[in-house]
Amino acid sequence: MHTKQEILEKLTGIQSSRKSYYSELVYLIEEMKKKNKQLAVINQLTQIQINATWQQTTSYIAAQLSQILIFEHFALTIVKGGMLSSYLATWNDGDWQCHTLTQNIAVEAHVLTEQVHLTIAEVLPEHHATSVPLRSQLNQTFGFLTLLRQTKQPVDRDEAELIQLVASHIGVVVENSLLFQDVNEKIKIEAQLIQSAKMAAIGEMAAGIAHELNSPLTAILGNSQLLMREMTDAPEAPLMKDIYQCGVRCKKIIQNLLTFSRQEEYLFSTTSIDEVVEDVLGLIGYQLSVSGLTITREMYEPPLLFHGSRHQIEQIVINLLLNARDAVAGKEAPHIVIRSFLVQEENSSYVGLSVYDNGTGICEEQLSQIFQPFFSTKERTKGTGLGLSVSLGIAEAHGGKLFAESVEGEYSKFTMLLPLLADEEDNDGEKTDFDRG
Numbered sequence: 001m002h003t004k005q006e007i008l009e010k011l012t013g014i015q016s017s018r019k020s021y022y023s024e025l026v027y028l029i030e031e032m033k034k035k036n037k038q039l040a041v042i043n044q045l046t047q048i049q050i051n052a053t054w055q056q057t058t059s060y061i062a063a064q065l066s067q068i069l070i071f072e073h074f075a076l077t078i079v080k081g082g083m084l085s086s087y088l089a090t091w092n093d094g095d096w097q098c099h100t101l102t103q104n105i106a107v108e109a110h111v112l113t114e115q116v117h118l119t120i121a122e123v124l125p126e127h128h129a130t131s132v133p134l135r136s137q138l139n140q141t142f143g144f145l146t147l148l149r150q151t152k153q154p155v156d157r158d159e160a161e162l163i164q165l166v167a168s169h170i171g172v173v174v175e176n177s178l179l180f181q182d183v184n185e186k187i188k189i190e191a192q193l194i195q196s197a198k199m200a201a202i203g204e205m206a207a208g209i210a211h212e213l214n215s216p217l218t219a220i221l222g223n224s225q226l227l228m229r230e231m232t233d234a235p236e237a238p239l240m241k242d243i244y245q246c247g248v249r250c251k252k253i254i255q256n257l258l259t260f261s262r263q264e265e266y267l268f269s270t271t272s273i274d275e276v277v278e279d280v281l282g283l284i285g286y287q288l289s290v291s292g293l294t295i296t297r298e299m300y301e302p303p304l305l306f307h308g309s310r311h312q313i314e315q316i317v318i319n320l321l322l323n324a325r326d327a328v329a330g331k332e333a334p335h336i337v338i339r340s341f342l343v344q345e346e347n348s349s350y351v352g353l354s355v356y357d358n359g360t361g362i363c364e365e366q367l368s369q370i371f372q373p374f375f376s377t378k379e380r381t382k383g384t385g386l387g388l389s390v391s392l393g394i395a396e397a398h399g400g401k402l403f404a405e406s407v408e409g410e411y412s413k414f415t416m417l418l419p420l421l422a423d424e425e426d427n428d429g430e431k432t433d434f435d436r437g
Helices: 004-012 018-045 054-065 109-121 157-230 237-260 273-289 310-328 387-397
Strands: 073-080 083-092 095-104 128-135 141-149 269-272 294-298 305-308 335-345 348-357 401-407 411-419
Touching: 018 054, 018 157, 054 073, 054 083, 054 095, 054 157, 073 109, 073 157, 083 109, 095 109, 109 128, 109 141, 128 157, 141 157, 157 237, 269 273, 269 310, 273 294, 273 310, 273 335, 273 348, 305 310, 305 411, 310 335, 310 348, 310 387, 310 411, 387 401, 387 411
Parallel strands: 294 335
Antiparallel strands: 073 083, 073 141, 083 095, 128 141, 269 305, 335 348, 348 411, 401 411
16 A cells, blocks of 8 residues: 555655645646636637727737736737738837838748838837737738837747747637628628719719700790890789799709719810809809808919819809808808918919808718718708719819818818919919918
């Protein structure tokens, strides 16, 4: 029969004193705790949301890995579309904050690690990088995990195995995220194609309707003008005037439809932006003034010239002014500022015109959609959603731009840029900041 000591030695494998046995036991327990912690972290890493942004994913991975590995900074690099995108997580004020570094792939695949390190070294030159690749099921490298330390430390066998294990689990999650993005992007492209087809059909239909209405509308306008001349003092004269004005309004709607369907011809000529503003205010100035708002004009000297369709540019200005009028409705001290200016961007010069209002503003979510056809921030009875989309199309057809900036509850400013006429490019060479209100 074995003695108690013999049984103890066989169970523990320890051929030393009782003190050595307890030390070994404590060590084993600590190692088990360490392994359990590593398994818990790896389990957390497999729960990354595939629809999270790369910045969110990087910060989450850094927060988890910092519990089992020692490093100062962490980077997740994605290789996609001929680009290296490194998301660098740094510890700041009790949280991991992420910065993005991008670079074109300029080397062969087998030396991508060096390029990743060089890219990160531009930001953190004093740190030493340790990277492990992320590989797909087809054994293709699509990314890297990089640990950054201030002191160069040799990676022992246990740490190397741990990093490889972490990379294999993170690689699955990252690959799923890439697949999700590809599928999501494909869905968006298909939706855009469907929308483009719908808009093409609507444009064709609108053009057909507009042409069909033009003939009877011409007769209505012509005959109503003749009758207005003959019955100047008749009691029915105001009614005939209303008929004529409604006909003119329908004519303008048809012109908008033709413009939207891109089937109206553009008659270009040399035009001054000052003259455009003057004509527009002559048309709708009274309509704006009776609304109780103040209009301020700040026009550039000398007048800026452009080559384009005067009628079409007037249509843009009318749309912007009427939108501004609606935005300031109900506001105290409603105010609209019309401002022309010169803009020089690289080798191009532009005639700029901005319409500023101190109205209700546009929320950030809607600001990116306001130029889409049939999108409107107004009530259904007050807007068709065509004005800004038509205006954008006109500006682009002139080689120009139309964009907006706004703060909800404070202001909106729409800016139109048109190529400056070549003969006027020497306007004192002055460069004007078009971001001023």
